[in-house]
Amino acid sequence: MRSIRLRLDVSYDGADFSGWAVQPGRRTVAGVLLEALGRLAGVDTPLGLTVAGRTDAGVHASGQVCHIDLPADTYAELESSLLRRLAALMPADARVKAITPVPETFDARFSATFRRYEYRVADTLWGPEPLRRHDTIGWVRPLDVDRLTVAAAGLTGEHDYAAYCKRKEHATTVRAITRFDWRRDPDGVVVATVEADAFCQSMVRSLVGALLAVGDGRRDPGWPSTLLTRTERSSEVTVAPAHGLTLIAVGYPDEAAYASRAEATRRLRA
Structure with a gap:
């Protein structure tokens, strides 16, 4: 199945998060982001979320970057409303500010300079x-x-x-x-x-x-x-x-x- 790689620009107040990475039983930035994306793309859709840098518990971000791979047909269905719908699903202390299609060679972590x-x-x-x-x-x-x-x-x-x-x-x-x-x-x-x-x-x-x-x-x-x-x-x-x-x-x-x-x-x- 063909997929579209998307760059997500993310900001968050880290005060009430146990860091970026998903942790069982803990509230994390990646956890709330994946939950919101799953409600739009389907909970069983593998997204391959990759972040530029995992922040520790309590650390904030105004310029975090991550990427996901969304099935092409799902992206075609959601493209015009994805950012707005994510804003409605994300908590007040975490925001996706921009969503940009990028080549599959883009890696939020390893391509960063x-x-x-x-x-x-x-x-x-x-x-x-x-x-x-x-x-x-x-x-x-x-x-x-x-x-x-x-x-x-x-x-x-x-x-x-x-x-x-x-x-x-x-x-x-x-x-x-x-x-x-x-x-x-x-x-x-x-x-x-x-x-x-x-x-x-x-x-x-x-x-x-x-x-x-x-x-x-x-x-x-x-x-x-x-x-x-x-x-x-x-x-x-x-x-x-x-x-x-x-x-x-x-x-x-x-x-x-x-x-x-x-x-x-x-x-x-x-």
Whole structure:
């Protein structure tokens, strides 16, 4: 049976989800998405849902990407109304914002060239604004953005980030961070932006946790980069809370390079 590959652009508030991946007995983003899709396409229709990056419990997304394979006749029937009907079936804390037919060479996970995250920290005496409490953590010590910037520069490039990762068997902890910077927004919130080809589990939150100790003066700006010589996760690194983290963008090459990018990524991750 011929199928149509569809790219789905997804956003969600992770506060009430146990992460992205389906877990028995737990509410997850993939779980509610598959339930909604199943009501439209049929519960027995295999969709092959593949996501750009599995987010942990409590982590948010405004730029998540996944793909499904929908039978061509089902897509023809649903095409004009699929986005609207999904909006009616999805919960208020998860949205499919766009549905785009893509070549079968597109792979939401392996064709991606980068993932970009932001982490928000309020270091004001009163803490985060109530309306941003789900995506901004409070920090009791004042943060120095200049110190954070210096420390972040030492962590960019291609390195083995074993000290900042939860190691998985037969998986590499080598990654290439192409952007890591900090800013203070007009509302006073300090925001970290981190971009890499991919991330290990809890890697971004570990990087942020290490740098917050620099920003508030407890650690020297050169300390986080010294951990790159470690071959195991460092007990000195505190993992920052999940709710401050949001996946804001996933990048892809031109259409003609989908397959070659996916093949290269699979070789690298193996």
